[in-house]
Amino acid sequence: MRVILESKVRKKPSLPIEAEAIIPRNFLKGTDLVVFEGNKERTLSELFWIFVEGTAVSPENIEVVLKGDTSRIKRVGEYMDTGTILIEGDIGMHCGNFMSGGTIEIRGSADAWLGREMRGGTIVCRGNAGHYCATGYRGEKKGMQGGTVEVFGNAGDFCAEYLAGGTVHIHGHTGDFPGVEMRGGELLIEGDATRPCGNMKNGSCVILGTVHDLLPTFEKSGTHLLPERNLEMDVYTGDVANRGKGTMMVASRALRR
Amino acid sequence: MIEQDVVCPFCGCLCDDLEIETDGARIVRVKNGCSLAEATFMNDTRLPAPIRRTEAGWEEISYDEAISETAEILREADRPLLYGWSSTHGETQSIGVHIAELIGAVIDNTSTVCHGPSILAIQEVGHPGCTLGQVKNRADVIIYWGCNPVEAHPRHMSRYTTFATGFFVPEAQRERTVIVVDTRRTDTTNIADEFVQIEHGGDYAVLSALRAIVRGKAHVIPASVAGVAKEQLVRIAEICKNAKFGAIFFGLGLTMSRGKYKNVRNAIELTDELSRHTKFVISPLRGHGNVYGSNEVFTWMTGYPFAVDFARGIAFYNPGETTAVDILRRGECDAALIVASDPGANFPRAAAAHLAKIPTVVIDPHVNATTALSRIHIPCTAAGIDAAGTAYRMDGIPIRLKKVIDRGYPDDAEILRKIYDRLDGGMGP
Known part of the structure; x- marks a missing residue:
């Protein structure tokens, strides 16, 4: 089954919409769902043109397609456990919060907190991701714990903060403090990064681009060859400001302190 | 008349050993205070009455009219923002939280741009x-x-x-x-x-x-x-x-x-x-006199110290998303109530510019940069000068602010209580 939600023109287009109801499983019972626009409760049909193609007997066979201006829609895919969501444009904050299964593909860019506290499943973002991509909620000791987040553009500050499990792959650059407070999991940054892995406790981070302002509390422990890319990497252990059991690998030619 | 052990409401130190000499409704001398305290008590220039912006400029209106119009603006809004709170007492802050909950607003205090x-x-x-x-x-x-x-x-x-x-x-x-x-x-x-x-x-x-x-x-x-x-x-x-x-x-x-x-x-x-x-x-080192108090009051009442979003009837908190600067910068909010602070002077340009685009009401004893961005300015008492109330020092110690003089202005808590009553149609908090 394919559910197409095309956003309607709104009187106040800057108002945020909170739409955690948009997950494939919910469309098994129909499209009579409720979302919030600012402080007002709305039905899905007040904000979207809804088209349903075919039928489904289980949620994994449901694909939800979002079209139009979806950049202010928050929480799409929150607690999603199966099925597919395809977003043709940009998406608002908290896309894929607490997701445990299924796939979200974003053809545009994603706002902040993409895949927050994700447990499983896959998120692919073809554009850029905002701040706090693949992290946790404020004060939470574990951020993303499982699954995969792949961003083909750049990611903002604090990418993979408190990463505890799963894989985060950023094809472009990241902002300040990627992998800060990392506890586990794998972070791969193909572009540049600033002050990576501050206060890291565990896990591994690989940076293929230039590192700006490497923190003074990472101890170089050797070199390593990445055979698939034929790159020699400097291996650091840290952050020694705490227990320092994390691994950070930086392309040897690229370090700038 | 000389009042002993007066608390200076300006900064988070809340020095409580000032000596203030008054002559009727006028303060004539400040002893023991720093230069900031002296300016706070001595240079206390206020609007004589509420003002409203019109095509032809500002016009004076009654308190009743100003309160009714403010309530109307807040009632109509889909994403109202209530911001400020750090230069007034806890009693006013608590009514602000009640209003935010009632109308599904975002309430934030000046911590958002300081601590x-x-x-x-x-x-x-x-x-x-x-x-x-x-x-x-x-x-x-x-x-x-x-x-x-x-x-x-x-x-x-x-x-x-x-x-x-x-x-x-x-x-x-x-x-x-x-x-x-x-x-x-x-x-x-x-x-x-x-x-x-x-x-x-x-x-x-x-x-x-x-x-x-x-x-x-x-x-x-x-x-x-x-x-x-x-x-x-x-x-x-x-x-x-x-x-x-x-x-x-x-x-x-x-x-x-x-x-x-x-x-x-x-x-x-x-x-x-x-x-x-x-x-x-x-x-x-906290800046505004009662910014710590705003964190305390918000936390008792909502569970969160600042940037609390009641849009869905329950408190949600996520700085970066529900903070005043971010909401304004993204152009989300469609009405603003600014109490006891001056975002017009210290917010980023894009955020301040949005305040000028939407109906903004200021409740503050003094004319400030936000007045220039607002539709209505309602003057009120200044906590610690002509209004008593509770404030929290930078280390979390509650201190009672004294009322030193009476200048005939209504307390901001009283103004907010009336706004709450207009919105609720019943008894205020």
Whole structure:
């Protein structure tokens, strides 16, 4: 089954919409769902043109397609456990919060907190991701714990903060403090990064681009060859400001302190 | 008439030993106060009545009219923002929270542009703090990091630290070691025993290096960190480890520079590390007189200290998403009520510009930069001058603000209670 939600023109287009109801499983019972626009409760049909193609007997066979201006829609895919969501444009904050299964593909860019506290499943973002991509909620000791987040553009500050499990792959650059407070999991940054892995406790981070302002509390422990890319990497252990059991690998030619 | 033990409501020190001489409804002399206190009490110029913007300019309106129109603006809004609260008393702040809950608004206070990052850091790793009395009586090492108390909190040093005689530090000036960390020389650095000059944005790296040195990992640290020589960092770590009682105070140089809450978190974790060797505490130097109180009141009532979003009827908190600057910058809110603060003067341009686009109402004793962006300005009492109420000092101590004179203005709590009644159609909180 394919559910197409095309956003309607709104009187106040800057108002945020909170739409955690948009997950494939919910469309098994129909499209009579409720979302919030600012402080007002709305039905899905007040904000979207809804088209349903075919039928489904289980949620994994449901694909939800979002079209139009979806950049202010928050929480799409929150607690999603199966099925597919395809977003043709940009998406608002908290896309894929607490997701445990299924796939979200974003053809545009994603706002902040993409895949927050994700447990499983896959998120692919073809554009850029905002701040706090693949992290946790404020004060939470574990951020993303499982699954995969792949961003083909750049990611903002604090990418993979408190990463505890799963894989985060950023094809472009990241902002300040990627992998800060990392506890586990794998972070791969193909572009540049600033002050990576501050206060890291565990896990591994690989940076293929230039590192700006490497923190003074990472101890170089050797070199390593990445055979698939034929790159020699400097291996650091840290952050020694705490227990320092994390691994950070930086392309040897690229370090700038 | 001379009133003793008056509390100055200007900054987070809430000095409670002022002597104010009045002549009817006029303050004629301020004794014991700093220059900021004197200006607060003596230069108290206010609007005579509420004003409303019209095509032809400003017009005076009655309080009743202003309150009705404000209630109407808030009722019509889909995403109202209630911001400010830090220069008034707790009683007003609590009514603000009730209004926010009633109309599904976002309520935020000035922490969002000052020590909000400190709160985020505290939520991550806790707050090893103490009262200013403890610091005064015990601390023999004082660190001021990214702040300039000589100019921003002029009596902090004389009442609590460098120049204050304490029970266990009777000869304060001789016995206390003062370390100042800043990016440039200030009046505070001039009286420091040790001045650590770091490069802009280098706080996090320096704090990490100090933590590593205290942990015995000095060999990892390079010869210079953010412009600070390793020798100086090792010396400072030794001073701190050998202290009987150390206290770190930090300001916006730490919270609002690159890294923000991670800087504060790192400072807290350094404090934690030092407490394995001796007793160390850390506290923010809070700016507005009752900004700490706004955090207290919001937390009692909503569970969160600032940036609380009631859009869905329950409290949601996520700085970066529900903070006033971000909501304004994204153009989300369609009405704003500004109470006891001046975002027009200190918000980023895009955020302030949005305030001018939407119906904005200001409730504040004084005309300020936000007035120029607003549709209505309602003058009221000033907490601690012509209104009594509860305020919280920067160390979390509640202090009762006194009413020194009566200038005939309504209390902002009374104005807000009437707005609540107009919105609810019944009894106010």
